[in-house]
Amino acid sequence: MLFKPNPSSGVPIYLQLMEQIKHAVETGALAAGEQLPGIRKVAEDLVINPNTVAKAYRELEHEGVIELRQGAGAFVAERARGARGQQQNEARAEQLRGMLPAVRNLLAKLEALGLTEEEMRRLFEGELTRLREGAGETAVQRKKR
Amino acid sequence: MLFKPNPSSGVPIYLQLMEQIKHAVETGALAAGEQLPGIRKVAEDLVINPNTVAKAYRELEHEGVIELRQGAGAFVAERARGARGQQQNEARAEQLRGMLPAVRNLLAKLEALGLTEEEMRRLFEGELTRLREGAGETAVQRKKR
DNA sequence: ATGAGTGTACTATGACAGTAGTACAGCACA
């Protein structure tokens, strides 16, 4: 298991960990019931404090993504409802995996243009915001009226 | 002008502001020399503290994205080198805008699948990480050997 | 029963984001 928090991104490490684990669960890379590496192991691998990992695990349990069993370890929740409302499991994971090629294809194009990782992120986030808001128009366009 | 920091994302507001302004400059939505809204105005619109906006502007000036002229206001730097090394300007903005349809197309597909914004973000970030790392294999796949 | 490994629970500390409030300094336009 190898997660990779980016300490310089401004996003708290424990949040990044949570996101990456959720992603692994959502795509089925981590199967339901599967055991996650121990707190100390993860902390050691990533050279971060065990408390930080513990916090991520605790939050994930609170969200129902994983189950913590004292003395036993951390496990992906059986009826992993992930970040969604109800059950999803394999069917949904399949759906998500099906989108991977499209995502990778886009990223490849962006990389071919010489975009930095930051620029890609901004591009994506920017359009995501546009989607979230009313849609049709950009924030800046709105101003120009 | 309407930027939209997401206070619950864990990313510092001033960083989000910076990202969104950079994005606007990169895509040409904000033209070189154009004036940005005042610190107090932005702070009022977003219901955040003027100091937070000031910090974002200050950092952006330090990065050469904008110019601050006391008493006059904030302006997009003429030879906006953005987050890149040298000049880019209109040519590069054109390139970036050219990619927008592809990005929107992907987002539309993801939305059609009923993905939440969070899931989209994780999908993108996950693949971005994969790209950054050695490529071929996923972190979790690596474990399973 | 023992021991290694697991999660849990504290306390303390440092760094920094963000808020709040105030005052000052420069530019532009009527």
Next chain:
DNA sequence: TGTGCTGTACTACTGTCATAGTACACTCAT
């Protein structure tokens, strides 16, 4: 020459992230 707008610069305070260190409680395999 003002008046109102701009950015600049403080100080103080609160909350959170992350680290560090320690101790405890539970589980599982031997």
